[in-house]
Amino acid sequence: MNPHISVKSVTKAFTKGKTTITPLENLSLDVPRGEFLSLMGPSGSGKTTLLNLIAGIDTPTSGQILIDGNDIARLTRAQLTRWRAKHVGYIFQLYHLVPILSAYENVELPLLLGKLGKSERKKKILSALDLVGLGDRADHRPSELSGGQEQRVAIARAIVHDPELLVADEPTGDLDRESADSILNLLDTLATKHGKTIVMVTHDPKASASAHRALQLEKGQFIEEGHLLTHA
């Protein structure tokens, strides 16, 4: 069976002043569909760069990034934007909800790009909010929610358009332990019960332990493959 994500010999380099920095060099990785993968490593190891490449936010200097067999590295900026809108949900460390919009309106944002009618959008939004346990907070603004609740809204926003791939950059980095555990359980549910492929960057070994597989990056290379967890 073909992997959902296949990173083939990817190198990413950029120049800063007169210096060329290569956060990733000749890196390869396969991620099967429905896997919850964690990427760990020190700052500057290239884990966020890899995450951004997989999410189609950035493009590699060389190599291929195959998602469902399609090389997204060859897409233009506009094509990547359209591809992300359909196939990717992104979860940020600091949630990044729009402060003037309610939880409902924040979750609605990815759906504004499509052709769904108001009632269809409402159905999907309420379903996503229910899934993250915030069906009763739809009218609340981000300032009226706790950090954990904000991150749940952000997850609802990431899944509302039903993407196959979720990428999460330190999703628990700004949360207390209890909220973090709850978010990690939610991500695990999305992978195991809803078949989402999740790639998560984290510094937190406990968060990493929640994933099905953990990879350690250092200086743009995988140095260690972690546990392979089996979840019920």
Next chain:
Amino acid sequence: MKLLILAMKNLTRNQLRSLLTIAGVAAGMFLYASVQTMQHSLSVATQSSADDTTLVVYRENRFCPSTSRLPEHYLSTIKRIPGVKEVIPIQIAVNNCGASLDVITFRGVPPETLKQYNPGITVIDGSFDDFLNRTDGALVGQHLAERRGLSPGDKFEVVGVNVTVAGIIISDSPQDENVAYVHLPFLQQASRIGLGIVTQFNVKVDSSDQLQTISDKIDETFKADQQPTNTRPEKAFFAETAKQMIELIGFTRWLGLGAVFAVLGLVANAVLLIVRGRVKETAILQTLGFSRLAIGVIVVIEGVLLGLIGGLVGVIGAMSFFKLKAFTLGNEGLTLALTPSSSVTISGLGVAMALGLLASLYPAWKATSRPLVESLNA
């Protein structure tokens, strides 16, 4: 529509900044609309059209009503010229011969011929019969009455002329709404000009094609007379006689242009600040799949809304101001009513919207041109 709602919500995010920007735009557009109102009023008063059939006969080489003196008996001679439809002798007395915002003009006319000469006059308060029956009766134009707070029965005095308001009038001709019509013999005596002397004759001809021929004929007729005449179409007469006023109003065009640039800079600055304050959020929206075009459209809508709301406040404010104050610019006995018009309102709103659009184009480009990863890390 979805992007419009999002843009509108964005504007409520920093209410003070949005309100200050709208206030600035409103002030600029108030100035612009005021200048445009002056230009438009002047254009209506001076630009001739095919419907113009009125000539003004004035004393040659005289430019002020106090020095233009023509014998009243010219009336019968002018009437006999072929193509002349109506003639009315007019004695003019003004409180200020120079440029003024509150000029009071008396027009002394034979009362019984006023309606025949100018059927467009309608008495909206008081009565025309009272005017005919009272030798000191005056028909006061609506603008003048509003400006001076006059109503039928009131007495008022200007330049030694005491009159009683017999009626308030409106007219097809904007000039009529800024003058007080009085009996010709009464004004001739009250202003000490003397009976038999008038300032000018207003002549209506059968068609606009005949304006030049008849004006030449009139001037030719009185060329050898002691009081030679200079006859011009009414609007050309206005344009030449009120030259100083026209030059002054022409200068205000630059003020209007200045106001336009001020609004442009203000909106551009405000939208640029908005964009700079939302670099990361814009990147988040792009990450969610919003295209550069969609982001640009949101920014442009915000700029257009700022321009439009400020423009609406400024233009409506200026129109209400001119309506309320009923300003009349006078010079050499001629009056120019600064009248609000729907065309100025519509063009003002159009300009405000266009400025909002223009001012937000660069910020919109700026918002979407930065690499996504760089913006996310901002």
